[in-house]
Amino acid sequence: MSIDKNKEYNYIINVIDKKLNDDIEQNAKNLRKLILILILALLIVFRAHIMYWVKFGFAFYSKIESVPISVMEQPVQNIFTNEEKVKKIFWYKTLLSGDNIVIKPVAYYKIAGLVVSTNRVHLSGSVLPDSAALYDIGLAWGKLGDKHFYKRYFECTKLKDELTGANVLLTTSKVKTLPVTSEYAMSHWSDTRVVPANNNIMGALLKIKTWDKVVLEGMLVDMEYVDAFGHIYSYSTNTVLDEKPADDRKRGNYQFMFVTGVRLGNKLYK
Secondary structure, eight states, rough: OHHHHHHHHHHHHHHHHHHHHHHHHHHHHHHHHHHHHHHHHHHTHHHHHHHHHHHSSSSOOOOESOOOOOOOSOEEEOOOOOOHHHHOOOEETTTTOOOEEEEEEEEEEEEEEEEHHHHHHTTOOOOTTTOOOOEEEEEEEEGGGHHHHHHHHEEEEEOOOTTOEEEEEEEEESSSSOOHHHHHHHHEEEEEEEESHHHHHHHHTTTTOOTOOEEEEEEEEEEEEOTTTTOEEEEEEOOOOSSSSOOGGGGGSEEEEEEEEEEETTTEOO
């Protein structure tokens, strides 16, 4: 091959190589742009969920408990006097939506139970009471607090309350004939609708799994909310815990609970 032809050949090769390198670099830039656009799109679509987990994804325990959790006892419920109720009323800013609502404490409350189901609210646009009660937990105790007993005879279903639109957990029997009375079954489970006292409490709640044993401590509360048009919305807790059917006027065996302490395993969160 002559020198001129060799130079021409090398020139062509260099041109081709440069073209290939330019194409590769351009494709890489296009790919980076596409990935960036995709990431931004995902951030926009899932921004509420992302902020939710950023806000509540961490919880720090304050104490280690040595005594195992027992789920055999009835919850502790001490009703406040009318004078105490008035003194304990306070404003509460919801953790997701930032709504201001009035919390009206009804009773001191502490419950230890087996977790049979949970619901959690992810979006800040949820209507009350979900904008305040960010966590919904189904608990069972006594004979129903035994995992194998509960799974054999009962199940927990999730639905929406037709009156309020709120999340509801409901324990129902799987068999026609139960080894306990219906009154006993009704009085040994509850749908506890949790208003977390702070972000750390909510973070601790998110660690809870079905069939865990937990202890919740705080107050049973009524809630009152006034919207931008001056409409007043009131939500009342249930305090029925004896061995008889729950008050039908309050639509089942549930409580609104302002939670200031969560025990999961041997760790206590405040």
